[in-house]
Amino acid sequence: MSGATSPRSCPNVMLFAAGFGTRMKALTQSCPKPMIPVAGRPLIDHTLQLAQAIQPQRIVANLHYLPQVLETHLTPKAVLLSHESPQVLDTGGGLRQALPLLGTDPVFTANTDVIWKGDNPFQVALNAWDPARMDALLVCIPISRCRGRTGSGDFTCDSEGRISRGGDLVYGGVQILKTEGLHRIEEEVFSLNLLWNDIASRDHLFAVEYPGHWCDVGHPEGITIAEDLIANDVV
Template identity: 60%
Template sequence: MTGTPQAAMLFAAGFGTRMGALTKDRPKPLIKVSGRPLMDHTLDLVDALRPLRVVANLHYHADQLAVYLADRDVALSREEPHILETGGGLRAALPLLGSGPVFTLNSDAIWAGPNPLYLLRDHWNPDEMDALLMCVPVGQTLGHTGPGDFSQDSTGRISRGTGLVYGGAQILKTDGLHRIEEDAFSLNVLWDQMLEQRRLFAMVYPGRWCDVGRPEGIELAEEMIADV
């Protein structure tokens, strides 16, 4: 189960609470940026790597997303009655994804530059990596506050720190998910296990990246897209 990923997980179940009134009656992946739903921008990245098995997890306004994705080759993993967070959601979707390493991709970010999934695929080394995260230098981010999530050493390994922001795209081995007892949990729990084993790595993204987690992120992302 250590080869090139043959499946991709799209995280789309969240409540989008930071978007305020914009997500009162719709899921965040259906909010439009430059006239297209965030989910379409996300699927553009995945479609470039087809054929892949693609799975999206659904919870908040799940029926709206299910209808929107009905004519796309995307399997649906519904989280009911409770949302399972990123780690629990990924584990619940494994019957659809398969047992090998997977791409995971958040559906609330816009990338300006090369397809991050291509870069991850080309730099993935399963012999030494359990996860390869795409991280963005703080100075190349828009819509993000704070000093970053990780720092990186000369080997590419990362640790909790500052300077690099996790962009929401990665390749991840999933076998460690089965050793976590909680039903709902963040992927940070799995990353911490990998950190202890020195098998958590990152790539530094060469382009720009915008977090569309808040309303002001929409305009920032649209300006970034217009500059490309």
């Protein structure tokens, strides 16, 4: 495994912020989900602060639903914006559209509707990233250390860190990803799951286990759960 990457060579960061937030119900009728307050700050700022801490050259966010609110908030923070119009492009299509802003090197992508408690997940990924073996490295959490999550996990990890579908590891929403394969996908609107499937077929899909705790804030109940996680020590 390679060591921590220096700030100068740190991958650029893509923040996913374009979704409608339908699981938040009434809370997102006039407010985009990333701007919902959690512990006194907009939800997106929790992830943005973690991304800024690794000092990437660029941070990009995609916008679609109620974009003016996010644009007003993010522009003063030096976040570059990728507007998706007339339709939202999902994670894969949104990332591909933003590549002119992100460049051709591997990038971080990050969901903005989660809370991390513990080490910086971006640094956890950097410490484990080995581009000679990996086309994607997902930061995953055992389901026993997840909050606000219903259902089963997403992945199983083998002894070398390769992952396959099904198991008790939950994808936390932060990854390092090589983007070349996006250009081979014909659909305009598509999930990054399509790229993961291609990468997994070549045995280049890996995970690193996050040592702390994590909370899904994609639904109203997750706000209280996340605020409790932030405020209290957990084991």
